[in-house]
Amino acid sequence: MRILLVEDESKLARSLARGLQEEGHTVDCCERGQDGFEQAEATPYDVVVLDWMLPDMDGLAILRQWRSRGLQVPVLMLTARGSVSERVLGLRAGADDYLVKPFAFDELLARLDALQRRCGLSQAVRQVGDVVLDTRKRALARDGREVALSAREYSLALQLFEHAGEVLTRTELLSRVWGSQFDGEPNVVDVYIGYLRKKLADTGTTSAQVRTVRGIGYRLEVQGDSQT
Numbered sequence: 001m002r003i004l005l006v007e008d009e010s011k012l013a014r015s016l017a018r019g020l021q022e023e024g025h026t027v028d029c030c031e032r033g034q035d036g037f038e039q040a041e042a043t044p045y046d047v048v049v050l051d052w053m054l055p056d057m058d059g060l061a062i063l064r065q066w067r068s069r070g071l072q073v074p075v076l077m078l079t080a081r082g083s084v085s086e087r088v089l090g091l092r093a094g095a096d097d098y099l100v101k102p103f104a105f106d107e108l109l110a111r112l113d114a115l116q117r118r119c120g121l122s123q124a125v126r127q128v129g130d131v132v133l134d135t136r137k138r139a140l141a142r143d144g145r146e147v148a149l150s151a152r153e154y155s156l157a158l159q160l161f162e163h164a165g166e167v168l169t170r171t172e173l174l175s176r177v178w179g180s181q182f183d184g185e186p187n188v189v190d191v192y193i194g195y196l197r198k199k200l201a202d203t204g205t206t207s208a209q210v211r212t213v214r215g216i217g218y219r220l221e222v223q224g225d226s227q228t
């Protein structure tokens with residue numbers, strides 16, 4: 001797995017990074033929240049291990065911003081806070097798991113393995129027609145040509161690829177990609193479908209297309225497979 005570790009206690013960070021590397025993982029470390037925030041947006045990680053208490057930026061605030069910007073990387077939060085209400089706060093903000101300090105390294109490993117299984121990271125590519133969605137690179141690919149996607153485009157593409165052949169309503173796409181707290185214009189979905197169609201076209205695909213299902217939503221399908 002490619003792991004981002006955001007932890008300001010250097011000694012702990014070093015020992016965790018060393019342990020994870022010994023297990024065969026690739027680890028990048030950030031000691032400052034701001035650096036970690038930007039790093040996760042710039043690089044596709046399989047999982048982020050995020051400390052709650054950081055000197056410059058609160059881990060919870062970082063997590064909320066990632067989620068509101070459409071970044072869906074699995075996040076395991078580390079914290080010295082163990083109360084139920086704080087745990088709930090972390091999970092509500094979009095954390096996928098939670099570990100209270102001090103913890104045993106083996107428990108961290110076990111939880112990261114479980115996260116990987118749960119999030120299906122072993123399935124790094126999804127194919128529809130002649131187009132592949134590369135979930136590690138967050139890109140569309142066809143015949144050696146690669147088209148990069150923004151975080152939001154990727155998140156939308158992932159929904160459509162995972163539910164290829166099914167109709168997804170605007171409401172479903174809005175809540176899964178923009179979050180249930182989104183309070184902007186719902187037509188943002190249509191705007192991003194437009195961006196995604198353009199990028200699909202950039203791959204030169206002849207088969208995969210996003211079809212408008214009038215009055216309902218959208219369906220990613222292989223041309224020729226549509227029922228009506």
Ligand code: CA
Pocket residue numbers: 007008009051052053054
């Ligand atoms: Ca800390």
